[in-house]
Amino acid sequence: MYALAAFVTLFILGGSLFFARNAYVQSKKLGMSKELVKKAVVSSVSFSVLPSVGIFIGVITMSGMLGIPLPWIRLSVVGALHYELMAASVAADGITLAAMTTENLVTIAFVMTLSILWGGLFAIFFLKKYQTKVISKATGSGNKGFGKFLFDAVFIGMISAYVGDAVAKIVKYDTRVVIDGAYALDGMGNYILEDHKTFVPIIVLLSAMAAMAFFDWLIRKKQVKWLENFSLALSMIFGMIVAVVLGIGGIY
Amino acid sequence: MARERTYVDNLHRTGRIFMILGFAVMISVPVTMWIVTGVAPDAALFFPAFLTLSALQLPGGIIEVITYSPMLGTSATYLAFITGNLSNLKIPCAMNARELCGTAIGSPENEVVATLAVSASTITTTLVMTLGVILLIPLTPLLELPVLQPAFNWVVSALFGALGYKYFRNNPKLIAVPLVFMIAFGLLLPGFLVGNLAIAIVIGAIVSTIAAKVLFDRHFLDKEAQ
Numbered sequence: 001m002y003a004l005a006a007f008v009t010l011f012i013l014g015g016s017l018f019f020a021r022n023a024y025v026q027s028k029k030l031g032m033s034k035e036l037v038k039k040a041v042v043s044s045v046s047f048s049v050l051p052s053v054g055i056f057i058g059v060i061t062m063s064g065m066l067g068i069p070l071p072w073i074r075l076s077v078v079g080a081l082h083y084e085l086m087a088a089s090v091a092a093d094g095i096t097l098a099a100m101t102t103e104n105l106v107t108i109a110f111v112m113t114l115s116i117l118w119g120g121l122f123a124i125f126f127l128k129k130y131q132t133k134v135i136s137k138a139t140g141s142g143n144k145g146f147g148k149f150l151f152d153a154v155f156i157g158m159i160s161a162y163v164g165d166a167v168a169k170i171v172k173y174d175t176r177v178v179i180d181g182a183y184a185l186d187g188m189g190n191y192i193l194e195d196h197k198t199f200v201p202i203i204v205l206l207s208a209m210a211a212m213a214f215f216d217w218l219i220r221k222k223q224v225k226w227l228e229n230f231s232l233a234l235s236m237i238f239g240m241i242v243a244v245v246l247g248i249g250g251i252y
Numbered sequence: 253m254a255r256e257r258t259y260v261d262n263l264h265r266t267g268r269i270f271m272i273l274g275f276a277v278m279i280s281v282p283v284t285m286w287i288v289t290g291v292a293p294d295a296a297l298f299f300p301a302f303l304t305l306s307a308l309q310l311p312g313g314i315i316e317v318i319t320y321s322p323m324l325g326t327s328a329t330y331l332a333f334i335t336g337n338l339s340n341l342k343i344p345c346a347m348n349a350r351e352l353c354g355t356a357i358g359s360p361e362n363e364v365v366a367t368l369a370v371s372a373s374t375i376t377t378t379l380v381m382t383l384g385v386i387l388l389i390p391l392t393p394l395l396e397l398p399v400l401q402p403a404f405n406w407v408v409s410a411l412f413g414a415l416g417y418k419y420f421r422n423n424p425k426l427i428a429v430p431l432v433f434m435i436a437f438g439l440l441l442p443g444f445l446v447g448n449l450a451i452a453i454v455i456g457a458i459v460s461t462i463a464a465k466v467l468f469d470r471h472f473l474d475k476e477a478q
Contacts (some may be wrong), residue, residue, distance in 0.1 A: 026363070054404045077278050109281060118309045127264070146464075160431045240410055
């Protein structure tokens with residue numbers, strides 16, 4: 001299993017490096033500056049470290065029932081924690097850790113892998129058509145310049161959804177109980193829920209936002225240019241520290 | 253005579269090949285488990301579970317491609333749809349890089365920036381995970397310290413707070429409607445929103461786009477469009 005995981009990891013690394021190299025070659029053709037390329041890479045690396053640790057904690061969460069290698073593989077390719085936990089519980093359907101057989105593990109691996117391929121399959125067959133027909137029109141001059149706002153609006157909608165999510169958790173936050181790396185089910189096959197309503201996510205969100213405002217002020221008014229690539233990561237750390245401090249104070 | 257293949261055609265071709273290889277690698281994992289252990293999956297368990305999950309993932313996957321691919325561009329979409337963790341990492345990462353580099357969505361420069369961002373992000377995640385697995389024994393007790401739990405529980409809230417500031421500052425007129433809408437949504441239907449965040453994201457995107465289009469058509473965005 002570890003050998004498989006290593007193989008998958010090497011494939012992902014190789015693929016990423018290949019795409020990065022192509023993009024770099026193209027950047028030269030387009031006459032983009034080295035600084036710009038460096039900025040894109042450095043900011044993305046610093047941005048990704050903390051969420052990656054969060055994803056790795058997902059591996060530990062899931063390892064209860066499935067061991068380390070399978071969650072490691074699943075969260076490296078297409079996976080995302082909430083999906084994998086759901087897949088594990090749907091596929092395991094009442095199987096407990098003690099009763100887990102090899103057959104169960106193989107079945108779970110098949111379910112997790114095959115059920116998530118749809119988005120990718122759609123991309124293989126339709127992305128090109130979608131891009132030439134829809135996106136090019138939206139961003140082209142034909143739409144009298146609305147394209148400039150379209151994707152900012154979409155992304156702002158996405159951010160707003162996360163703000164709404166943090167607000168919703170103040171009122172009600174049913175968490176599914178995780179036992180042995182899968183969502184636990186009751187006798188009727190429903191998820192076992194616990195209400196953990198909490199102010200913490202909205203406080204964390206606002207703290208990170210305030211920290212970002214401060215760093216942004218330093219960058220723009222005080223010309224602290226090096227901060228540019230790290231301001232997001234540092235703001236996230238600040239938000240996370242606030243969560244820890246609240247936790248120490250007994251607020252979860 | 254066949255049309256000459258353009259740069260974009262090549263991107264799609266490479267992306268598709270990569271994706272098919274990716275699928276092969278993914279599927280090889282359970283198949284190898286089957287071959288090595290000699291134990292076949294249990295069809296009675298497999299099909300109901302596969303159908304249940306596919307009922308969610310098939311429409312979900314299509315909506316994800318439609319919503320996210322414009323922000324990612326061509327290569328980054330193929331790469332991101334193989335490597336996963338889209339809404340909580342790859343999309344915000346690509347949008348952050350775009351913002352810092354000042355490239356416009358749909359431009360050739362942005363294609364480069366988004367691809368570099370998603371590649372760098374993927375490599376980072378992969379290295380963190382590999383390092384995590386190698387250091388698993390000393391790391392697990394540390395990462396499972398109760399005092400640190402809230403930090404990683406809410407890392408995504410911190411991410412969107414920090415990133416949100418930048419977008420809200422740069423587009424003050426576009427924020428009001430989706431933000432008020434989603435906060436009201438959260439207060440009125442908290443259970444639905446938290447349980448169906450992927451759907452909520454799509455609803456947020458639609459509301460936000462309609463609001464922006466209305467503002468644009470009524471010339472409220474003329475100054476920004478300059």
